[in-house]
Amino acid sequence: MAGVSTQTVSRVINDRPDVSPQTRANVKKVILDLGYSPNTIARSLSRGRTNTLGVVGFGLKYFGPSSVLTGIERKANELGFSIILTLCEQFEGGDTDQVLLQLSAQQVEGIIWAIPGFIDSLDPSRMVKEKLTIPIVYLNRDCLNSSVVVSMDNRSGGYIATEHLFEQGYHKIGIITGPKTWWEANERLIGWREVMREKNFTDIDDLIFEGNWEAESGDRGFQTLKSKNPDLDAIFVSNDQMSLGVIHAANRMGISIPDKFGIVGFDDLPESSFYIPPLSTVKQDAKKLGALAVTRLVEWIESESDQECDTQEKNLVSPELIIRQSSVREKALISHT
Amino acid sequence: MAGVSTQTVSRVINDRPDVSPQTRANVKKVILDLGYSPNTIARSLSRGRTNTLGVVGFGLKYFGPSSVLTGIERKANELGFSIILTLCEQFEGGDTDQVLLQLSAQQVEGIIWAIPGFIDSLDPSRMVKEKLTIPIVYLNRDCLNSSVVVSMDNRSGGYIATEHLFEQGYHKIGIITGPKTWWEANERLIGWREVMREKNFTDIDDLIFEGNWEAESGDRGFQTLKSKNPDLDAIFVSNDQMSLGVIHAANRMGISIPDKFGIVGFDDLPESSFYIPPLSTVKQDAKKLGALAVTRLVEWIESESDQECDTQEKNLVSPELIIRQSSVREKALISHT
DNA sequence: CAAATGGGACCCCTTCCTACG
DNA sequence: ACGTAGGAAGGGGTCCCATTT
Structure with a gap:
């Protein structure tokens, strides 16, 4: 030169x-x-390696997905990979294939599919998936076909939350779930169900309310469940935002928390400890989840051996119960009616 | 073939x-x-265009940055650009140069610098900036050198919030700011100051508390301000999370909101309408901000004319005051949203 | 002289191979 | 033989230009 x-x-x-x-x-x-x-572009072309990962997400409206993305980016960066980000906020069926194809055309070396699992799935079509030879790691979803999945253990989260409420002396525990099309919501529900079965509850359908993750639906959920079950004295709420709605409604109705009513949420938002009363909740370490997904994906990529991934691996990250005031009855110092 | x-x-x-x-x-x-x-890579190489934008963000911990990123991604996608995402969570000085260089090596056609403005800046060094010929649009920062900046009008946000509190009949209004190294925090402070000056307040230093954006600091801020100024009857809080801390503290101290004390926050988080009481706040449309940044950037890119950007443009997006209960004294009609 | 096609150089690097000291 | 440097061939496209009817 x-x-x-x-x-x-x-x-x-x-x-x-x-x-x-x-x-x-x-x-x-x-x-x-x-x-x-x-020129990285030229280098990629001749080397046949781009050091780029594709991430397909579902909007960053909630704290969880944002943290996951942060975890992904940090880890990828650490391992020398760049991130191409695509967000699919809406369910435009089949559109997902397009995203995958596009990413593939951009020669990403692997893809993290961070779209939450749905029953009526928003998955890439099998056809496209089979045509693509790129490693894909799925996040927070069921493990249907042979594929690598990294998930939060939502089921055990639901379990420990509900169990905790019983331990605190609450007797009848309802649940406000997320939309039932979401895999995560269902898993949390299953965890709750397990405890209820152990406690010999039958006929529990009236204890279930399907929310939409938003605070507003927590408010509605509380009203609905409480009117169907006057003796209801606790709820496991599937996320912290809806928990806020529940607190709000309880407060309005003059039902004091945690004396008369217990609540455990899910997520552990930064502000959850500042709700009134501070919210007990199941903490998910979403950053770790994202990082783990990247680690797995890169391992896969580096193991050049074209061992197709029939591994059907499933990596579960355990959540942790954070106990604050909203679920602890004895000697509750708050109570401002 | x-x-x-x-x-x-x-x-x-x-x-x-x-x-x-x-x-x-x-x-x-x-x-x-x-x-x-x-193969997009090959195409880029020969065409000399990558249709890729680099985005440098500062972590997705807060709602604002996440929304901005969403706005950026959606708009970029709409205009046919891909996004390479880099997150700088920590202040590793000079490190930012590295990020810029890396992005440049990846042949991005433009960069959105979505790191909030700081006084003790985390900016790319002038040296690197000058060497780079790539268009850069800055987000939410001051407009120092000749550069294109897209910002929320934080100053007017602070102004309307404070003015509103006075209009509601509160007499002595404090402020809890964000870290004073943040440009946004300062701008909001300036808006507040302007109103205070108009109201002929002097000696207002004791009415200012510097928080750290977290709920916990709002709690502390309230206590501090209230003890320094027993007659304080309202606070403009520079974000909604800290507002939650303020509500929390006021509640604990038995000071009723909004009767005895008024609060206006900043951001309009989805859950702000579910605080107790629902929070009045200054709403920033961060998605729009992100989209605008992309629009500007792409315009710049497409205007092949190498007209260097001496334009020193500044695009301000206006925030909007959302009035809920936390700042409305007279018999509040109860309605969320 | 249209419209439709193919030839070849080139984008900017990397890698293999050869030639030099 | 050895350490060091250069030549040439791609990698997968696009673009300009010449060629065919």
């Missing part, structure tokens, strides 16, 4: 051995002077 | 005119059969 040679430069840039020290130093200086930076 | 010709294929793929209908149809069929998709 400028100083001395042509693709000795390449050797210098990639730290290859066979360049004499002085040449190397020389080239480096010229590079610096020129502010030269290698 | 397979069927008939070589880069007549190129013409077909790019919908060029000079291909006979039957050839076109033929080629299309073969493409479909083969499941062929053009």
Whole structure:
């Protein structure tokens, strides 16, 4: 190029051995002077590796998905991968195939499918998936076909939350779930169901309210459940936002928490400890989840061995119960009616 | 390749005119059969255009940045651009240069610098900026050098919030700001100051508390301000999370909102209408902000004319005051939203 | 001289291979 | 033989230009 040679430069840039020290130093200086930076695009083309990952997400409206994305980005960066981000906020059926194809055309080396699992699935069609040879790691969903899935253990989350409420002396525990089309919502429901079965509850349908993740539906849920079950004295709420709605409604109706009514949420938003009363909740470490997904994906990519992933792996990350005031009856210092 | 010709294929793929209908149809069929998709990388290399934008963000912990990113992604997608995402959560000085260089090496056509403005800046060094010829649009920051900036009008947000509190009959209004190193925090403070000056307040330093955006600091801020100013009867809080902390503290101290104390927040989180009482707040349409940034950036890119951007443009997006109960003294009609 | 096609250089790197000291 | 440097061939497209009817 400028100083001395042509693709000795390449050797210098990639730290290859066979360049004499002085040449190397020389080239480096010229590079610096020129502010030269290698064209990654061209490199990718010739090397056949892009060091790029595709991430398909479902909007960043909620705290969880945002944290997951943060975890993904941080880890990818750490491992030397760039992220191409695509968001699918709406359910435009079949559209998902398009996204996958596009990402594939961009030569990403792997894809993280961070769209929450749905019953009436928003999945890429099998046809496209089979045509694509790119590794895909799925996040927070069921593990249907042979595929690698990384999930929060929502079921056990539901279980420990409900169990905790019983332990605190509450007797009849309802649940406000997320939309039942969501896999995560269902898993949390199943966890709750398990406890209820152990406690020999039958006929529990009236204890279930399907919310929509928004605070407003928690409010409605509380009213509905309480009117159907006057003796209801606690609810496991499937996320913290709806929990806020529940607190709101209880407050309006003069039902004091946690004395008369217990609540455990799910997520552990940063502000959950500042609700009134501070919310007990199941904490998901979403960043860790995202990081784990990347780790798995990169492992897969690096294991050049084209061992197709029949592994049908499922990696579960355990949530943790955070106990605050909304579910702890004895000696509750608050109570401001 | 397979069927008939070589880069007549190129013409077909790019919908060029000079291909006979039957050839076109033929080629299309073969493409479909083969499941062929053009290698975007190679195309970029030869076309010299990548249709890719780099986005540098500052973590997705808060609702605002997440919404901005959503807005960016949606708009970019709409305009046919992909997004390469980089997150800088920590202040590793000089590190930002690295990010910029990396993005430049990846041949992005433009960059959105979505790191909030700081006094002790986390900016790319001037050196690097000058070396780079890529268009950069900055988000939510001051407009120092000649550069294109898209911002929320934080100052007017602070102004209308404070003014509203006075109008509601509160007499002495404090402020809980964000960290004073943040440009946004300062702007909101300036808006508040303007109103205070108009109302002939002097000696207002004791009415200012510097929070850290977290709920916990709102709690502390309330206590501090209230103890310094027993007659304080309202606060403009620079975000909704800290507002929650304020509500929390007021509640604990038995100070009723809005009767004895008024609060206006900033952001309009989805759950703000479910605080107790529902929070009045300054709503920022962050998605719109993100979309606007992309629009500007793409305009700049497309205006191939290498007219350097001495424009020193500043695009302000106006926030909107949402009045709920936390700031409305007289018999409030109860309605959320 | 239209419209439809193919030839070849080129984008910017990397890698293999050869030639030099 | 050995360490070092350069030549040439792609990688998968696009574009300009020449060629065919």
